[in-house]
Amino acid sequence: MTTLTGAARTGDTAGRPPAANRNVTGRRRNRWFAQVGWRHLVAVLGVLFSLFPIVFVLSAALNPLGTLSTTELVPTGGVSLGNFGGLFERTAFERWFLNSLLIAGVASFASVFLSALAAYAFSRMRFRGRRVGLLALLLIQMFPQFLAIVAIYLIFGTITDLWPSIGFNTPWGLLLLYMGGALGVNTWLMKGFFDTLPRELDESATMDGASHAQVYFRIMLPLVAPILAVTGLLAFIGTINEFLMANVFLTSTDSKTLAVGMYGMLQGNERNNNFGIFAAGTLLTAIPTVLVFQLLQRYIVSGLTAGAVKG
Amino acid sequence: MSTPLSGPGSATQAPGQGPVGSRPPRSRATRDHAPITLTGLAGKVLLLGLTAGIAVWAAFPLIDTGKWAGLALLAATTAGLFYLYLTPRHIPAKYLVPGTLFLIAFQVFPVLYTASTAFTNFGDGHRGGKDDAIVAIQTSSVTQVPGSAEYALSIATKGDPATGALLFLVTDPATGTVSAGDGGGLRQLDAADVTVTPGGKVTAADGYTVLNFGQASARSREITDLVVPTAGGALRSSGLSRAYEGKAVRAYEAGCDCVRDAETGQTWTADQELGAFVAADGERLAQGWKVNVGLSNFTRVLTDKNISGPFLGTLIWNFAFAVASTGGTFLLGMLIALVLHSPRMRGTNVYRVLLVLPYAMPSFAMLLAWRDMFNADFGLINNLFGLDVDWFGQPWTARFAVILVQLWLGYPYMFLVATGALQAIPRELTEATSVDGASPWQSFRAVTLPLLLVALSPLLISSFAYNFNNFNAIYLTTEGAPFPADNPTNGATDLLITYTYRLAFGGQGAQFGFAAAISLFIFAIVAVVSAVSFRRTRKQEEVYS
Numbered sequence: 001m002t003t004l005t006g007a008a009r010t011g012d013t014a015g016r017p018p019a020a021n022r023n024v025t026g027r028r029r030n031r032w033f034a035q036v037g038w039r040h041l042v043a044v045l046g047v048l049f050s051l052f053p054i055v056f057v058l059s060a061a062l063n064p065l066g067t068l069s070t071t072e073l074v075p076t077g078g079v080s081l082g083n084f085g086g087l088f089e090r091t092a093f094e095r096w097f098l099n100s101l102l103i104a105g106v107a108s109f110a111s112v113f114l115s116a117l118a119a120y121a122f123s124r125m126r127f128r129g130r131r132v133g134l135l136a137l138l139l140i141q142m143f144p145q146f147l148a149i150v151a152i153y154l155i156f157g158t159i160t161d162l163w164p165s166i167g168f169n170t171p172w173g174l175l176l177l178y179m180g181g182a183l184g185v186n187t188w189l190m191k192g193f194f195d196t197l198p199r200e201l202d203e204s205a206t207m208d209g210a211s212h213a214q215v216y217f218r219i220m221l222p223l224v225a226p227i228l229a230v231t232g233l234l235a236f237i238g239t240i241n242e243f244l245m246a247n248v249f250l251t252s253t254d255s256k257t258l259a260v261g262m263y264g265m266l267q268g269n270e271r272n273n274n275f276g277i278f279a280a281g282t283l284l285t286a287i288p289t290v291l292v293f294q295l296l297q298r299y300i301v302s303g304l305t306a307g308a309v310k311g
Numbered sequence: 312m313s314t315p316l317s318g319p320g321s322a323t324q325a326p327g328q329g330p331v332g333s334r335p336p337r338s339r340a341t342r343d344h345a346p347i348t349l350t351g352l353a354g355k356v357l358l359l360g361l362t363a364g365i366a367v368w369a370a371f372p373l374i375d376t377g378k379w380a381g382l383a384l385l386a387a388t389t390a391g392l393f394y395l396y397l398t399p400r401h402i403p404a405k406y407l408v409p410g411t412l413f414l415i416a417f418q419v420f421p422v423l424y425t426a427s428t429a430f431t432n433f434g435d436g437h438r439g440g441k442d443d444a445i446v447a448i449q450t451s452s453v454t455q456v457p458g459s460a461e462y463a464l465s466i467a468t469k470g471d472p473a474t475g476a477l478l479f480l481v482t483d484p485a486t487g488t489v490s491a492g493d494g495g496g497l498r499q500l501d502a503a504d505v506t507v508t509p510g511g512k513v514t515a516a517d518g519y520t521v522l523n524f525g526q527a528s529a530r531s532r533e534i535t536d537l538v539v540p541t542a543g544g545a546l547r548s549s550g551l552s553r554a555y556e557g558k559a560v561r562a563y564e565a566g567c568d569c570v571r572d573a574e575t576g577q578t579w580t581a582d583q584e585l586g587a588f589v590a591a592d593g594e595r596l597a598q599g600w601k602v603n604v605g606l607s608n609f610t611r612v613l614t615d616k617n618i619s620g621p622f623l624g625t626l627i628w629n630f631a632f633a634v635a636s637t638g639g640t641f642l643l644g645m646l647i648a649l650v651l652h653s654p655r656m657r658g659t660n661v662y663r664v665l666l667v668l669p670y671a672m673p674s675f676a677m678l679l680a681w682r683d684m685f686n687a688d689f690g691l692i693n694n695l696f697g698l699d700v701d702w703f704g705q706p707w708t709a710r711f712a713v714i715l716v717q718l719w720l721g722y723p724y725m726f727l728v729a730t731g732a733l734q735a736i737p738r739e740l741t742e743a744t745s746v747d748g749a750s751p752w753q754s755f756r757a758v759t760l761p762l763l764l765v766a767l768s769p770l771l772i773s774s775f776a777y778n779f780n781n782f783n784a785i786y787l788t789t790e791g792a793p794f795p796a797d798n799p800t801n802g803a804t805d806l807l808i809t810y811t812y813r814l815a816f817g818g819q820g821a822q823f824g825f826a827a828a829i830s831l832f833i834f835a836i837v838a839v840v841s842a843v844s845f846r847r848t849r850k851q852e853e854v855y856s
Binding site: 036051053073115118121130150176177180182211216251271275281282285 | 348351369372373376378402403406407409410411413414416417418419420421422424425428471474643646647650651653655656657662664665666667668669670671672673674675676677679680681683684686688689691694695719723773776782783787815823834837838841
């Protein structure tokens with residue numbers, strides 16, 4: 001294509017007036033637009049759609065007045081970091097942040113571990129009840145679990161009476177509850193990934209005298225590291241955003257997670273006035289996720305689709 | 312807890328029978344060489360020691376409160392775990408049991424419990440047994456009669472002054488003894504543990520926090536509602552510093568199985584099918600008890616005109632929402648992935664990072680931020696486009712708004728997975744079609760799209776199932792609004808799940824039984840849709856290979 005246009009140009013420029021020359025560059029520009037330019041146009045539109053709510057939140061966080069009614073898309077009334085200061089002064093944000101990191105970190109690590117254990121058994125071993133077990137996992141997931149919240153509330157009421165340190169208003173009780181959902185979709189995803197690993201690997205290790213635990217920890221786990229990273233990240237994001245269970249569980253200010261605490265900021269009459277500090281909190285909440293995300297980005301694309309292809 | 316152990320346990324009877332060819336020599340090899348390594352042994356000892364420690368720690372409160380069934384369950388579970396990890400047999404169970412224990416305790420058991428309540432009238436006014444209902448009726452009918460004894464009252468709690476359960480501390484004017492009372496009755500306190508003013512008011516008591524006037528007045532409603540049953544009637548507060556012992560006007564009479572009002576003489580007879588006391592004219596007392604109602608919760612959804620009409624509308628909108636959210640995010644994500652998937656495109660990495668940012672933002676917070684962007688008075692959307700629309704005030708704008716928000720939240724994920732799937736499609740395929748003279752559209756329709764759908768259909772199905780029950784998307788934005796004037800429980804943007812949540816926990820009085828019945832409906836719908844689509848994609852066979 002380039003050769004064609006090149007030839008046309010050398011031919012044309014010979015004795016033509018400059019007007020035609022402009023015409024040619026215009027045609028080249030059209031051709032560029034038809035092949036690449038429109039792609040940039042669509043991509044830029046997509047980026048604008050992606051970014052404008054985030055820019056709005058950023059502008060609200062920097063808005064010195066800190067109210068919703070005075071916030072524009074671009075900060076016009078000056079810029080200040082007062083909302084960030086207000087966030088730490090007026091709320092227990094640092095406690096919520098640490099609680100969320102603790103709960104999401106431990107929950108995602110433990111649930112990935114439990115899930116990988118089960119996925120190994122489902123992928124590599126044959127036993128009675130395997131099929132039923134796999135189907136049951138799928139089916140249980142489809143029951144909207146939080147509707148069991150009344151039952152869960154009653155169960156944990158008893159637990160709080162007996163063992164206060166794993167009851168309401170503690171991160172450990174909530175963690176136990178999240179562990180209940182550890183087996184499930186993740187197990188299927190990981191089983192699909194285990195299935196793609198050649199069986200010869202573990203068979204040869206077994207021939208060399210490795211026990212099943214050694215095969216699992218030394219050979220399989222390192223090989224599935226990408227999918228572990230991905231499911232871990234998804235579990236992390238899911239736990240940070242979990243609102244409903246946490247809202248029932250954590251009522252004292254110091255035990256709240258970010259989702260519960262920040263929801264409380266926008267309740268009642270304070271909705272307009274607290275918007276600035278709420279936006280500041282949103283930006284700070286995004287930091288750990290963005291960091292982990294950028295770190296794992298190349299795993300995420302391959303990991304998600306690798307699991308997807310195998311179901 | 313015997314089921315989880317026997318479940319995988321029965322599974323383990325067959326480890327040697329599996330179709331895996333290498334199994335028999337392998338089990339022999341493990342026995343011959345028995346590769347017990349130091350790290351493996353140490354790990355095992357550590358974990359089992361931890362289990363034993365936790366079990367002992369958990370046992371003491373069970374012994375203290377005399378919960379022998381719980382203790383037996385704990386002992387059996389611990390013994391089962393020790394057996395499982397010390398025997399060389401039952402290998403699959405070693406990997407399955409840890410997750411399964413949590414699954415049974417915190418997911419299967421609550422779900423079964425919920426399902427069983429669908430056949431009862433469990434809810435506000437029908438919580439406990441018949442005896443509880445009778446006690447509640449009698450104590451709530453307590454009124455002050457001439458000559459009622461008066462006490463000096465202090466409000467106390469054993470927990471936090473703002474949230475802890477409340478108690479009355481009262482001094483008997485005749486004997487001077489101090490008692491603490493709550494819903495369970497009065498308990499006498501040791502005179503040495505309390506400080507009492509000459510007027511009889513308790514100012515401090517060991518083990519209790521006495522609320523000051525400000526703390527008490529903040530919880531005055533709870534104080535008014537607190538009734539302490541006594542031998543002759545019940546104690547109620549009158550203001551924040553006085554209490555009286557009143558007489559119950561209504562009393563249960565076993566002879567007629569009814570409740571009689573001593574002042575008016577009216578009677579309410581127990582109706583065992585409704586779980587309530589009903590008067591001759593059909594009036595019911597608010598306090599009833601829990602009874603089995605069979606399938607009536609289910610038939611109510613289908614036959615009660617006030618429920619079935621809105622229910623059908625909600626069901627249709629629920630499907631529309633799930634399809635639009637899943638389809639919209641998929642189309643937009645795929646479009647942008649296709650646009651960026653060109654060898655001549657520059658700067659794709661920059662675009663990718665920026666496009667994916669919404670996925671990394673905390674979604675609960677962004678949902679709340681979007682809610683305020685749609686604010687009718689000073690929201691960004693109206694300001695930016697010079698509109699004056701009450702977005703959440705009209706059904707169709709509200710529906711459009713929640714789908715738009717879902718599109719924003721969900722399309723980066725679809726963009727990511729579509730990008731991955733596109734990169735997995737060999738470029739030779741599309742090149743071959745263009746050599747054969749196919750237009751880009753034809754090659755997309757015939758080659759790229761089918762391959763993409765094969766790779767992504769499991770994700771699309773699970774995304775549909777997720778969006779079908781996407782509680783946060785509605786609860787954190789519109790909360791189901793706008794509501795029709797005649798039906799405050801079912802709004803235009805309500806999904807079945809938010810509607811059910813309102814039934815179960817809403818301000819109108821909890822109806823757990825009915826809510827559980829609807830959640831079984833939801834479960835059936837999602838399960839059927841998923842099963843059909845899984846069968847269509849024929850993933851089953853592949854997965855079970």
